[in-house]
Amino acid sequence: MLSKNxxxxxxxxxxxxxxxxxxxxxxxxxxxxxxxxxQLPQQxxxxxxxxxxxxxxxxxxxxxxxxxxxxxxxxRLSQLQxxxxxxxxxxxxxxxxxxxxNELVLYLDAIQDPGNFGSIIRIADWFGIRHIICGxxxxxxxxxxxVQASMASISRVNVFYDEELQWLNKQVVPxxxxxxxxxxxxxxxxxxxxILIIGNxxxxxxxxIMKLIDQKITIPKIGEAESLNAAVATGIILSHLLKxx
Amino acid sequence: MLSKNxxxxxxxxxxxxxxxxxxxxxxxxxxxxxxxxxQLPQQxxxxxxxxxxxxxxxxxxxxxxxxxxxxxxxxRLSQLQxxxxxxxxxxxxxxxxxxxxNELVLYLDAIQDPGNFGSIIRIADWFGIRHIICGxxxxxxxxxxxVQASMASISRVNVFYDEELQWLNKQVVPxxxxxxxxxxxxxxxxxxxxILIIGNxxxxxxxxIMKLIDQKITIPKIGEAESLNAAVATGIILSHLLKxx
Numbered sequence: 001m002l003s004k005n006x007x008x009x010x011x012x013x014x015x016x017x018x019x020x021x022x023x024x025x026x027x028x029x030x031x032x033x034x035x036x037x038x039q040l041p042q043q044x045x046x047x048x049x050x051x052x053x054x055x056x057x058x059x060x061x062x063x064x065x066x067x068x069x070x071x072x073x074x075x076r077l078s079q080l081q082x083x084x085x086x087x088x089x090x091x092x093x094x095x096x097x098x099x100x101x102n103e104l105v106l107y108l109d110a111i112q113d114p115g116n117f118g119s120i121i122r123i124a125d126w127f128g129i130r131h132i133i134c135g136x137x138x139x140x141x142x143x144x145x146x147v148q149a150s151m152a153s154i155s156r157v158n159v160f161y162d163e164e165l166q167w168l169n170k171q172v173v174p175x176x177x178x179x180x181x182x183x184x185x186x187x188x189x190x191x192x193x194x195i196l197i198i199g200n201x202x203x204x205x206x207x208x209i210m211k212l213i214d215q216k217i218t219i220p221k222i223g224e225a226e227s228l229n230a231a232v233a234t235g236i237i238l239s240h241l242l243k244x245x
Numbered sequence: 246m247l248s249k250n251x252x253x254x255x256x257x258x259x260x261x262x263x264x265x266x267x268x269x270x271x272x273x274x275x276x277x278x279x280x281x282x283x284q285l286p287q288q289x290x291x292x293x294x295x296x297x298x299x300x301x302x303x304x305x306x307x308x309x310x311x312x313x314x315x316x317x318x319x320x321r322l323s324q325l326q327x328x329x330x331x332x333x334x335x336x337x338x339x340x341x342x343x344x345x346x347n348e349l350v351l352y353l354d355a356i357q358d359p360g361n362f363g364s365i366i367r368i369a370d371w372f373g374i375r376h377i378i379c380g381x382x383x384x385x386x387x388x389x390x391x392v393q394a395s396m397a398s399i400s401r402v403n404v405f406y407d408e409e410l411q412w413l414n415k416q417v418v419p420x421x422x423x424x425x426x427x428x429x430x431x432x433x434x435x436x437x438x439x440i441l442i443i444g445n446x447x448x449x450x451x452x453x454i455m456k457l458i459d460q461k462i463t464i465p466k467i468g469e470a471e472s473l474n475a476a477v478a479t480g481i482i483l484s485h486l487l488k489x490x
Contacts, residue, residue, distance in 0.1 A: 035471070115360070123477055128467035153470045186488060219484060222373035225398045226280070228480065229364055235477040236484045239464060243431060 002073055010077050010089060016140050023092045025142035029084035034060060035152035036090070043093070043155070048077060049086035079144040092142065095160050098131035100173050102193050104241065105129060107168060109209055110137035110200040111230055118149025119231035120198070125153035127238045132159045133167060135209065165208060171195060174214045177205050178233050182216025185240035196237065201230045247318055255322050255334060261385045268337040270387035274329035279305060280397035281335070288338070288400070293322060294331035324389040337387065340405050343376035345418050347438050349486065350374060352413060354454055355382035355445040356475055363394025364476035365443070370398035372483045377404045378412060380454065410453060416440060419459045421486070422450050423478050427461025430485035441482065446475045
C-alpha cells in the first residue's frame with residue numbers, strides 16, 4: 001500500500017512547478033516504460049506496476065526501485081484517462097546548449113500542443129536530429145502528453161529551451177523556416193547543417209524570428225486542406241532536406 | 246433553453262450505433278464549424294452556439310437552423326474536455342465505392358487511433374488524394390476525435406469502409422505498402438495511380454493484405470526511433486510518391 005504522501009508527491013508532478021522542484025516526471029504504460037528500462041534504468045526514481053506486469057517484467061527491473069500497486073492505486077497516480085499497467089517516476093534528462101556546426105537542428109516556435117511536440121521529438125529521433133531548441137510558447141517537455149507522444153525518443157534527443165531567443169540570435173548557421181510561401185521541398189537542396197524552424201500551424205512563425213530566416217521552405221499543396229499539422233510538416237520537410245539515399 | 250430530449254439526442258451521437266441510426270454526427274469549435282458553414286451549409290441539421298459566437302457569425306448562419314446556448318448547456322452537449330463556443334449536428338457525408346484508375350488513393354489497415362485517422366484525412370486533402378478506403382479495424386469516421394483532427398477535410402475526402410477486403414481484393418491497379426523493409430522513398434519512382442496501403446504503426450500491415458502488395462516503400466531511418474506515427478509516415482510517403490514540382 002502506498003502512503004498518502006507518496007501518492008500526493010506523484011500527483012503533484014502533474015504541475016510543471018512541482019516537476020521543476022523535484023526535477024522529476026512521470027512516464028506511463030508498458031511501451032515507453034519498457035524501452036526506457038532497457039536503455040536508461042539509472043533515470044528511474046521509482047516504478048509502480050500492477051502485479052502481473054511486475055511478474056512478467058522482473059528481468060527489466062533488477063536495477064530499479066519498484067512497488068506493486070492495485071488498479072485503484074494506479075488510477076490515482078495516473079494522468080491518463082485509461083491507466084495502463086505501469087507508471088514510473090523518472091529524473092529529468094540532462095539538457096545542454098547546442099553548438100550547431102555540421103548538423104541540422106530543429107527550432108520550435110510556439111508548438112503548444114503536447115501531442116504535436118512529442119511527435120516532433122520522435123520524428124527528430126527517426127531522422128537522427130540530435131537537438132531540438134524550443135523558443136517562446138512551447139509545451140513543457142515533461143508534460144505527460146509530450147512524454148507519451150515522444151515514446152522513448154525523449155531520452156535520445158536533447159531539448160533546450162530558448163524562451164528569450166538569446167540562443168537563436170547568436171547563431172550564424174543558415175536558418176530555414178517551414179512556411180506557406182517559400183521554395184518547394186522538391187527543388188530545395190540537401191541541407192547538411194543549419195536550423196530548421198517550425199512554427200505554430202495556425203499562427204505561423206513570429207516576426208522576431210522571421211527576420212532571422214535565410215530561406216523559407218514550402219510543402220506544395222495539391223488539394224484543399226488549409227494546413228498540415230506541425231508534426232506532419234516537420235516530418236515531410238526533414239525527409240526532403242536530409243535526402244539520405 | 247434546450248429540452249431534455251434534444252440534449253439527450255445530441256449526447257447519444259457519442260455512440261456509433263446512434264450516429265448510424267440518425268446518420269448524423271457532431272463537429273465542435275469555431276474552426277471546423279466555420280469552415281463547414283462556408284462550404285457546406287446544407288450539411289447542418291442544427292447549430293448550437295454561445296451568444297457571442299452567434300452574434301459575431303450571423304453572416305455564416307443565414308441558411309442553418311440554430312439555437313443560442315449557455316456555457317452550461319454547451320458543456321452538456323460537448324464531447325470535448327474544453328467545449329469551444331459552438332457545436333453543430335451535421336448529416337453524414339455521402340460515401341461511394343471508389344473506382345481507381347488514374348489516381349493514387351489511400352487504404353488504411355487498422356488505423357484505430359482517431360487522432361491519427363483524422364490527421365491522415367487532412368494530409369490526403371492537402372495532397373489532393375480524393376479517396377480513403379478503410380479496411381478492418383479502423384476508427385469510425387464520425388468519432389468526434391476523427392472529425393476534430395480532420396478539420397474540414399472530412400467534407401472533401403471520400404471515405405469508404407471495406408471491412409471484409411472485398412473492395413481491395415478486386416482492384417487491379419498497383420498496390421504499395423508503407424513498410425520497414427521496402428524500397429527507399431528517395432529512390433522510388435513517382436506514382437500516378439494505385440493504392441498506397443498504410444498499416445498500424447505497432448502491428449504493421451496484416452498478412453491477408455500483405456499478400457496483395459506489389460511494392461513495399463520505406464522511409465529510411467537515420468536515428469533511433471522505433472517507428473513513426475502512421476499519419477507522419479503517410480505524409481512523408483505521399484510527398485515523395487507524388488513528387489509534384
